[in-house]
Amino acid sequence: MDWAERYRPEHLADILGNTAAVRQMTDWARNWTPDSRPLLITGKPGIGKTSAALALARDMNWEILELNASDARTKTIIERVAGNSATTTSLFGAERKLIVIDEADNLEGNADRGGARAIAEILKEARQPVMLIANDAYGVSDAIRKLCDPVPFRAITASTLEKRMREICATEQIACDSDALNAIAESAAGDMRSAVNMLFASATGRTAIAASDVNTSQKDERASIFDLVAGVYAGVSDTKIQKLSRECEEKPDTVMQWIEESASAVANQYQRKGAYNALSRADIYLGRTMRRQYYTLWRYATSLMTSGVAKEFSGAGFRPRIMPPSRWRRMGTAKKQKTVRRTLAAKLGESYSIPDSQIQKIYLDLLSRFAADAPLAFCERHDLDADQLTILLHDKTEAAAVFKEAQKNAREKETKMKKISAAKRAAARKAEEERAAELEKFIRENPPTPPFPQPEPVPEPIEPPQEEKKKAPAQATLDFF
Numbered sequence: 001m002d003w004a005e006r007y008r009p010e011h012l013a014d015i016l017g018n019t020a021a022v023r024q025m026t027d028w029a030r031n032w033t034p035d036s037r038p039l040l041i042t043g044k045p046g047i048g049k050t051s052a053a054l055a056l057a058r059d060m061n062w063e064i065l066e067l068n069a070s071d072a073r074t075k076t077i078i079e080r081v082a083g084n085s086a087t088t089t090s091l092f093g094a095e096r097k098l099i100v101i102d103e104a105d106n107l108e109g110n111a112d113r114g115g116a117r118a119i120a121e122i123l124k125e126a127r128q129p130v131m132l133i134a135n136d137a138y139g140v141s142d143a144i145r146k147l148c149d150p151v152p153f154r155a156i157t158a159s160t161l162e163k164r165m166r167e168i169c170a171t172e173q174i175a176c177d178s179d180a181l182n183a184i185a186e187s188a189a190g191d192m193r194s195a196v197n198m199l200f201a202s203a204t205g206r207t208a209i210a211a212s213d214v215n216t217s218q219k220d221e222r223a224s225i226f227d228l229v230a231g232v233y234a235g236v237s238d239t240k241i242q243k244l245s246r247e248c249e250e251k252p253d254t255v256m257q258w259i260e261e262s263a264s265a266v267a268n269q270y271q272r273k274g275a276y277n278a279l280s281r282a283d284i285y286l287g288r289t290m291r292r293q294y295y296t297l298w299r300y301a302t303s304l305m306t307s308g309v310a311k312e313f314s315g316a317g318f319r320p321r322i323m324p325p326s327r328w329r330r331m332g333t334a335k336k337q338k339t340v341r342r343t344l345a346a347k348l349g350e351s352y353s354i355p356d357s358q359i360q361k362i363y364l365d366l367l368s369r370f371a372a373d374a375p376l377a378f379c380e381r382h383d384l385d386a387d388q389l390t391i392l393l394h395d396k397t398e399a400a401a402v403f404k405e406a407q408k409n410a411r412e413k414e415t416k417m418k419k420i421s422a423a424k425r426a427a428a429r430k431a432e433e434e435r436a437a438e439l440e441k442f443i444r445e446n447p448p449t450p451p452f453p454q455p456e457p458v459p460e461p462i463e464p465p466q467e468e469k470k471k472a473p474a475q476a477t478l479d480f481f
């Protein structure tokens with residue numbers, strides 16, 4: 001068994017770092033009722049999110065059901081399990097079943113975009129504790145995020161990583177140099193799983209680890225887009241650039257946009273011109289590849305955009321600040337603004353029965369004034385989010401505060417509704433039980449009387465057959481003569 005698995009914390013008390021998050025999980029579990037909201041645990045990989053969920057279930061003596069959000073069967077399984085009564089005792093005596101849904105940020109990538117909404121619907125009805133785990137909170141669909149309480153996990157500090165590695169070395173009876181632990185902790189960058197894996201790789205076949213033995217190959221060593229762009233401008237050898245290009249997982253058009261972004265920061269205009277020249281030729285090959293669907297041409301595009309641009313600097317060692325393409329930011333902001341306006345117009349159009357286009361062109365100013373008069377009521381009435389409200393109030397901070405208040409009210413209302421429906425259900429159950437008890441009492445007090453004794457049926461007198469009856473007078477007549 002690898003060390004990351006062998007040293008997985010068994011109890012919540014063994015989880016290192018993230019004290020506030022762990023406390024929040026414990027409080028949630030202790031006070032859990034079927035009305036409690038699910039938890040959304042977020043944070044980078046390898047920092048204890050899954051371990052904390054598993055440890056919590058163990059500490060609470062809950063059964064556990066781990067599901068993957070991107071799995072098509074997840075919805076059905078949750079429906080079946082989470083729909084069960086919250087107090088059903090299982091075969092193993094556990095009172096509850098903790099449902100852990102991993103990769104909750106992976107749902108929208110699914111073919112079925114409605115997947116997130118379907119899971120959100122089920123979460124609303126869930127009568128078992130549910131935890132969702134994601135690396136990126138913003139990758140989780142709005143529909144799901146709104147229903148959950150966030151539990152952010154943070155990267156683990158280098159000193160905590162070192163402390164844990166020291167404990168592991170002590171248990172495994174391996175002497176470990178402080179410099180080695182330092183190097184591993186630095187390379188792991190807050191990721192406990194990476195640190196433990198690197199320690200394992202460095203310790204294999206040894207009884208002592210020195211700094212020179214540290215093996216960081218367990219870390220993801222693939223070249224990133226940053227390595228590639230830095231390589232292109234820093235004047236590394238052509239072979240190295242081609243190697244970085246092969247290892248980098250970005251698509252050629254994305255790589256080109258990154259290199260182009262840095263080219264704009266080059267001060268020397270001749271070098272800049274040369275770089276743009278190579279990039280434009282790479283662009284031609286990319287276009288041809290797509291038009292003709294002839295992917296062999298891709299390699300020329302890639303070579304031109306990497307080695308072609310690097311040649312212009314002839315090893316000058318220029319080190320630009322590597323930034324994501326600014327056009328992404330611009331496109332992203334403009335697109336987001338458009339979407340927000342469109343969805344706002346759709347909501348208001350539906351409320352006031354006015355076409356969306358007219359809301360956008362004519363009524364937005366007027367509605368802004370309504371919103372400014374009573375922002376909270378307006379936000380609640382039209383179910384607006386913070387971005388939509390910002391368009392009306394022209395003030396991001398105020399919009400965020402109003403939206404937060406609206407969310408709080410919505411949560412309270414939801415809890416109240418749940419309580420009312422729970423009370424109604426309980427009342428209906430009680431009425432049913434009372435009716436059954438009354439019926440039982442009535443039956444007890446009025447036992448059914450035994451059936452009346454029926455008189456024995458009197459046998460019908462047997463009449464002589466008709467023929468004999470007729471014959472008798474005939475004989476009498478004969479006798480008479």
Ligand SMILES: Nc1ncnc2c1ncn2[C@@H]1O[C@H](COP(=O)(O)OP(=O)(O)OP(=O)(O)O)[C@@H](O)[C@H]1O
Nearest residue numbers: 004007008015016045046047048049050051192193
């Ligand atoms: N906070 C922690 N305390 C102790 N050990 C930890 C901690 N975090 C991670 N580990 C170690 O790393 C391993 C992996 O952790 P875990 O699966 O909980 O990470 P994760 O945050 O859920 O990552 P992912 O998002 O990739 O699923 C554990 O088995 C354990 O050995």
